[in-house]
Structures are given as structure tokens and as C-alpha cells.
Amino acid sequence: MNQEHSGSGDPAKSLELLWRRRPAPTRGPKPAQTVDGIVAVALQVADAEGLAAMSMRRVADELGVGAMTLYRYFPGKGELLDVMLDTVYGELPRRVVPGDWRAALDEVARENRELYLRHPWLLQVAINRPPLGPNVMAKYEWELTAVEGIGLTDLEMDATVALVNGYVHGAVRTAVEARQVIQRSGMTDKEWWLAHVPHLDQIGDLDKFPLSSRVGTAVGNEFDAPYDAEHAFEYGLERLLDGVSVLVGNRTAPEG
Amino acid sequence: MNQEHSGSGDPAKSLELLWRRRPAPTRGPKPAQTVDGIVAVALQVADAEGLAAMSMRRVADELGVGAMTLYRYFPGKGELLDVMLDTVYGELPRRVVPGDWRAALDEVARENRELYLRHPWLLQVAINRPPLGPNVMAKYEWELTAVEGIGLTDLEMDATVALVNGYVHGAVRTAVEARQVIQRSGMTDKEWWLAHVPHLDQIGDLDKFPLSSRVGTAVGNEFDAPYDAEHAFEYGLERLLDGVSVLVGNRTAPEG
DNA sequence: GGTCAACTGCGTACACTGTACGAAGAATAG
DNA sequence: CTATTCTTCGTACAGTGTACGCAGTTGACC
Structure with a gap:
């Protein structure tokens, strides 16, 4: 679409x-x-x-x-x-959590995630040049406060907020699509994979893709519950905030 | 859409x-x-x-x-x-670069980025349960080799590849949308912002959003060229790989 | 009170979309 | 030669966003 x-x-x-x-x-x-x-x-x-x-x-x-x-x-x-x-x-609580920038960015990510999950159609509306309504403005302001005063330039502040928002968008999009595809097809990912393997094996030499077979099977066995989306979200958010932390550390203690 | x-x-x-x-x-x-x-x-x-x-x-x-x-x-x-x-x-070169996992993941990100830029409509087709054609299979296999043998579990390997791909998808999506909105509206972001400020000032108390005003203006002044997309991509990719590096470091040297 | 401008509600029409159905004709197996 | 299979494709259907213009209602002004 x-x-x-x-x-x-x-x-x-x-x-x-x-x-x-x-x-x-x-x-x-x-x-x-x-x-x-x-x-x-x-x-x-x-x-x-x-x-x-x-x-x-x-x-x-x-x-x-x-x-x-x-x-x-x-x-x-x-x-x-x-x-x-x-x-x-306007539904965003926009909580200001006590603690450092990491806790604040974490809260930003989680609130955005909740919002996307509650209104999945949001994933489909373009976010470039958002409509400058009162709640859009308040959201951006609140997100910027999370990374204010930790030594980042204005440009880095904007880039960091955009990075987190972009990550959440992608993660939720994947999760929502996964949920929808299960509903539409009536098959879990594992069932879908198992339905393809025999034909693939006959047609396309599955042995030529050993890593895919191994990892694909592992993923299929482990992750067939809806909890995998939660898991993937946590994993990615950790990686992302770790990455930001490297930058912030360099800024607050300039001489490495 | x-x-x-x-x-x-x-x-x-x-x-x-x-x-x-x-x-x-x-x-x-x-x-x-x-x-x-x-x-x-x-x-x-x-x-x-x-x-x-x-x-x-x-x-x-x-x-x-x-x-x-x-x-x-x-x-x-x-x-x-x-x-x-x-x-x-099938257009992906799927280069295997010499060096460590970071160089390999970097190459994965860049090749995917090139592909999305060359075929922006790819951003609009769902990637869950991809069509298991020869090139889709080869792509996944190649991506997994980038993170093979560095101490990650199969699940972490899949999650890491998905994380990088998700990031690239989001970053290019933003860039492509930015390009398209300029074409459609005939305005740069700066011009668009400047067209809104007077009305916003009159209607909505722009002073209530000091951070947004400051950062928004800084971003508008600095980034009106197409190079900002490149810049944002590099910034985000650095953060992301830094984050993965924390995980890989923990795995290869388990006792922190 | 009468007149007119401004306003609301909305029926119709247009150019699109993906695709179900079935008819018409062509090529080959027996 | 016939029957079967296959290709091409016209028509039709239920949708979409919205331009246009008409009918009817309301309030401002003379």
C-alpha cells in the first residue's frame, strides 16, 4: 500500500x-x-x-x-x-522520568511504541513535515528535553531524537506486520516456513544456504509466540542507546 | 499510502x-x-x-x-x-569485505541503502515473509555471514541483521520522503518552516516551545542541502554499530 | 419585513484501481 | 478431423478521492 x-x-x-x-x-x-x-x-x-x-x-x-x-x-x-x-x-503521557538522559530516551521510545501499537495506521502516514498542531509541537519539545544539557549540539539532539523515533517506527512496523500477516494467512511463521521447505528443497537446493537454514530454523523454533516482538524491541533499543551512550560519553569527557 | x-x-x-x-x-x-x-x-x-x-x-x-x-x-x-x-x-553486489564484523555489517548497510535509493518503491512492499526466490535467499545468507563466528547466538545473529536492515529501511525512507516532498511542494524544508512560523507565532504561542524553536531553526539553517540525508545515515549507522559492538565485546570477552 | 449574500448538505459524475468471468481463436494430441 | 488445452482480452463490478453545481437555510442590512 x-x-x-x-x-x-x-x-x-x-x-x-x-x-x-x-x-x-x-x-x-x-x-x-x-x-x-x-x-x-x-x-x-x-x-x-x-x-x-x-x-x-x-x-x-x-x-x-x-x-x-x-x-x-x-x-x-x-x-x-x-x-x-x-x-x-495528544494521548502521549509525555512523562518526564527522573534519572539521566538514557532513562528519558527510553521513556520516549516506550511511549511512542505504545502509541503506534494503539494506532497502527500511524505507521502509514508520512512523518516528514508533520502537521504543526499543538500536540505535534508538544511531542517534539518533550523529546528534545530528553537530550538537552548533555553536551550534544543542536544538530546532534535532533539527529538523536530522529534516530530513536525512526527505530521505534521500524520495530513496531515489523511487529504489526507480523501480527497482520498471521491473521490474514491463518499461519504462524513456523507453519509458513514448514510449508515452503519441501518445495524449496526440491526446487532450489536448500543446502546452498546453510546459514539461512540453521538460523532460520532456530528463529522459527524459538520465536513463534507474540513475545518475540517485545524481545526484538528490547534488543534493538539496548543496542541503540548503547550507541548513543558512546557519543554522549565522548562529549561529556572530551579527552578520551 | x-x-x-x-x-x-x-x-x-x-x-x-x-x-x-x-x-x-x-x-x-x-x-x-x-x-x-x-x-x-x-x-x-x-x-x-x-x-x-x-x-x-x-x-x-x-x-x-x-x-x-x-x-x-x-x-x-x-x-x-x-x-x-x-x-x-539480484542487483546486490554482495561483496565480502576483508576485515572484522563491523566492516562487513557496514557493507551490508551500504549495499542495502544503494538498493533502496535505486528502487524507492521497495520501501513500500512488506518485508515480512519475503518471497523465497533465489536472490532473496542469497541476500539473507550473505547478511548472516557478516555476523557469523563472532560469538553471537543464532537468535542474536538474526536480530542483528534485522536491526541493521530495519535501520537502513527507516533512514532511506526518511530521505526518500524528504526528496519527494520537496518535489511535490516545490519548497525546501527551510522555506516550509519559514512559511509556517508567522502563523504559528500568531496562533499558537511559539514561545511555549523554546527547544523546538532553537533546534528547529538550527536544523533548518544547517541542513537544507541533500547532503543532510547522507549525514543522518552515517550518524545513525555509527550509533547502531557502536551498540552492536558493546554486545559483541561482551560475548567475545565474557567476563567484563 | 423583504432581499440578498453566505453558508450547509449532498447528488452526480469522472477517472482511476484490481480482477472475475467468459467468449473467441489458435495450436497440438489422438 | 475432432477434442482439448491454452492465450488473448473485452466487459463488468465494486471500490477510491473529489470537482461541480444545485437546493435550501440562515442572518445581516436596508
Whole structure:
């Protein structure tokens, strides 16, 4: 599936929508819907059935209105997605944990992970040039505080936050895809592998890939439970923070 | 956009297609097309105009045949994507570099990066349960050799390769999206930011986000050239390999 | 109170998508 | 020569986002 991208209309209109600063019109019939009401329904559909199911007609049906009615409240689907994104970002607790930068970055990673797991469709919306709504701004600010005052340059701070966010995105994406592929196919990874081995053996000389066979089998035997995603996440996060720690150590104690 | 997922038909048919083991039929007219010919055209379209442009009708038009003709060669679009994926994986040089595991993992990361940059649509096809074609198998085998014999368990080997691949995927995705958003909007990130600041200032109290303002401005000033993607990639890869190095160090010298 | 501008709701239409179905014709086995 | 198998592909269907324009409602102003 494709990446959904957000609205590209003029900034003023978009920000008005995100910050709910649209001046109420004086004339004409009172609108029967609200931006928040539409967003709530859209979120319900996207959370329960995925972005692919969240068509404009579907959201409109759910509200009992015609499809084109939505376009009185949002210039297009992109802007609706923008507001949805900013809305769910508001669910982040944004806890400031006591301790060092590592504990803080760990918290950032975990909260983002929770959010992605709760709203998997987030994985499919582009994060470049995010809609600058109140919650998007607050999230970025909170993430930067995790790496403030530990000797990094501004550029390194941004790169580090982006690195952690990118990691979480990838890890959750893998986990969510794994969950979905099991549902869609009705097979676990192990069953899938076992269904392919006989044909592969006959067709493609499985002996030519000894490492793959060995490691693939080990992975299949060990990891067929949903806990493997948790495990992989922890493993990767440890590696990543270890890596950041090398950089931070160099900065705080410059003379190695 | 949504993630495209691959064919879910029976393994035998899929593997037959991937390894080109379809028995030639004895009766009936000779097919005018070939699997490879169709894949070549599909790749051309996907590389040049993205997955969204690569519809079945479009590929068929390009070949001068009817759309349904393609379904004589592939059960569905998913299987066509499977063969495309395995085909471009064949472009990997799969160099085995002299030196330690770090040099080898570095090479893995860089070759994958090159591949993603050359075929950005790869970022949009699901990588869970990849089509087990010859090149997919060879790629995995080659990646595992990079971390073989350095004291990691089979599970850690797989996790490490997945970690590096996941990182590259995320980093290139960000870079490619950045490139595309500049093309689509005709604005650099800096121009985009400067177009929003006045409205944000008026609407949303920019002073409430001091770190974001400071770091955002620094990033905007410094990174408006395409080289920032290169920079971010190097930075993240360093951190990641540093993290792996901590683990490998512990394994090879168990008593810390 | 009447008029007009502004506004809401929304039906219809258009150009797309993947692909199921089945008809028409070609090539070969018997 | 016939029957079978195979290829090509037109048509159709249920979707998608959204441009356009019409009908009806509301409030501001004279």
C-alpha cells in the first residue's frame, strides 16, 4: 500500500484547522457536524479496521451524512489525517522520568511504541513535515528535553531524537506486520516456513544456504509466540542507546 | 499510502514462478510474453514513477497488450511484486569485505541503502515473509555471514541483521520522503518552516516551545542541502554499530 | 419585513484501481 | 478431423478521492 501524505494547502488554513481557530461563520445554517466529531469517528474506523477501510464515504456513512459533507469541514482527506495525527499525539503521557538522559530516551521510545501499537495506521502516514498542531509541537519539545544539557549540539539532539523515533517506527512496523500477516494467512511463521521447505528443497537446493537454514530454523523454533516482538524491541533499543551512550560519553569527557 | 503485500497463493505456484520452474505447456498457442519481459517493464515504471503509477493496466499498455493478459503470467499483482523484489535483490553486489564484523555489517548497510535509493518503491512492499526466490535467499545468507563466528547466538545473529536492515529501511525512507516532498511542494524544508512560523507565532504561542524553536531553526539553517540525508545515515549507522559492538565485546570477552 | 449574500448538505459524475468471468481463436494430441 | 488445452482480452463490478453545481437555510442590512 502507498504512503498517505498530508494536506498541502496553504499553511494558514491548515493551522487554523489544527488549532481550532476557524472563525465561526455568522450567516448560513449552523453546521450539524464538528471537526472533533468527524475526527473521532474517523479514528474509530482507522483504529479498528485500518487506514484502507477509512474512506471518506465510510466515515460519512458512519456519521449518517453524505460523503461530500465532510469537505465542508476539511479541504481533503490529507487534512483530516493531519488532524487525526495531532489528536492521537495528544494521548502521549509525555512523562518526564527522573534519572539521566538514557532513562528519558527510553521513556520516549516506550511511549511512542505504545502509541503506534494503539494506532497502527500511524505507521502509514508520512512523518516528514508533520502537521504543526499543538500536540505535534508538544511531542517534539518533550523529546528534545530528553537530550538537552548533555553536551550534544543542536544538530546532534535532533539527529538523536530522529534516530530513536525512526527505530521505534521500524520495530513496531515489523511487529504489526507480523501480527497482520498471521491473521490474514491463518499461519504462524513456523507453519509458513514448514510449508515452503519441501518445495524449496526440491526446487532450489536448500543446502546452498546453510546459514539461512540453521538460523532460520532456530528463529522459527524459538520465536513463534507474540513475545518475540517485545524481545526484538528490547534488543534493538539496548543496542541503540548503547550507541548513543558512546557519543554522549565522548562529549561529556572530551579527552578520551 | 498503504503497504502492498505479496501474493498469498499456494507456495508451490509462487516458488515455481520465482525460480522459473513452470513446465512449458505442450498444447495451445505459444505465449507472446515472458515473465521476465513483464517484470522488466514493471520495474521500469515503478522505478521511474513509483508504485502508485504501476497499475496492471499501465504495465499492460506499456507492453501493448490487454490488462487481463498479465493474469496469464501472474496469479495477481502480489505475485508480480514478489518477482520484482527478487529480481532487484539480484542487483546486490554482495561483496565480502576483508576485515572484522563491523566492516562487513557496514557493507551490508551500504549495499542495502544503494538498493533502496535505486528502487524507492521497495520501501513500500512488506518485508515480512519475503518471497523465497533465489536472490532473496542469497541476500539473507550473505547478511548472516557478516555476523557469523563472532560469538553471537543464532537468535542474536538474526536480530542483528534485522536491526541493521530495519535501520537502513527507516533512514532511506526518511530521505526518500524528504526528496519527494520537496518535489511535490516545490519548497525546501527551510522555506516550509519559514512559511509556517508567522502563523504559528500568531496562533499558537511559539514561545511555549523554546527547544523546538532553537533546534528547529538550527536544523533548518544547517541542513537544507541533500547532503543532510547522507549525514543522518552515517550518524545513525555509527550509533547502531557502536551498540552492536558493546554486545559483541561482551560475548567475545565474557567476563567484563 | 423583504432581499440578498453566505453558508450547509449532498447528488452526480469522472477517472482511476484490481480482477472475475467468459467468449473467441489458435495450436497440438489422438 | 475432432477434442482439448491454452492465450488473448473485452466487459463488468465494486471500490477510491473529489470537482461541480444545485437546493435550501440562515442572518445581516436596508
